[in-house]
Amino acid sequence: MVTPQLVAEKLAKMVQLNIDRITITPRYLISAIPEALERASCSEERDGAMKGADTLNGLLDGLWHQAFPFEKLSHHFGDTMAYLISEGDATEPVLVAFWLRWLRVVRFHTEHSARPPMKLAAGFIETLKKLPDEKRCVQRLWGAFSSALKDGFGNTLEKAEDQLGAELVAELLGAAMAHAKKMEDAGMLFNRARLGIEPGTSLYDGMSRHLIDAAAMASRAAQTRRG
Secondary structure, X not given: OOOHHHHHHHHHHHHHOOOOOOOOOHHHHHHOOOHHHHOOOOHHHHHHHHHOOHXXXXXXXXXXXXXXXXXXXXXXXXXXXXXXXHOOOOXXXXXXXXXXXXXXXXXXXXXXXXXXXXXXXXXXXXXXXXXXXXXXXXXXXXXXXXXXXXXXXXXXXXXXXXXXXXXXXXXXXXXHHOOHHHHHHHXXXXXXXXXXXXXXXXXXXXXXXXXXXXXXXXXXXXXXXXX
């Protein structure tokens, strides 16, 4: 009997052999996630399980390669993370492990000059685009994103990871809102992002202020370039 796990193992071997045009669907990625990773109770267990997940890492080597354009990497990451959250019912350790695995690829990606935390924020927005307007899904995205910021950058963060994450996302969406063609989509994504943050909190209000400031700054910059 051919199981998804067996197919995933064969696909991973094909990646190692550099065989082109391999289609790796989310179903096979999920089948390659080890139980130890799903049940990890701390970051050490999570990282150890991910390190030992040979089939999963083999598949991700084929999907997320540093030679790929950043746009391709971010789009595929968004597809994968959205599937894990909304359909795969992945656990928190799995989500964070995928974030950190993707960070390894894009951290020093030369095509995209933004600082690494901002690259994670780009991955957040690509995922957000593909999620439904459901509070639970967006909350899970925020939780995994914040943990990835904390575990990916540690003591180098100048702010609490949830505050920094909200500001980074607001900055990207605010910049998009300064462009007429992107304004409507950016506004929709901002409202979806806020579903995962408790109204009336400093985080919720601060994100709104940061969005307005970022949009104003981007608008002034555009006017300056036009002369």
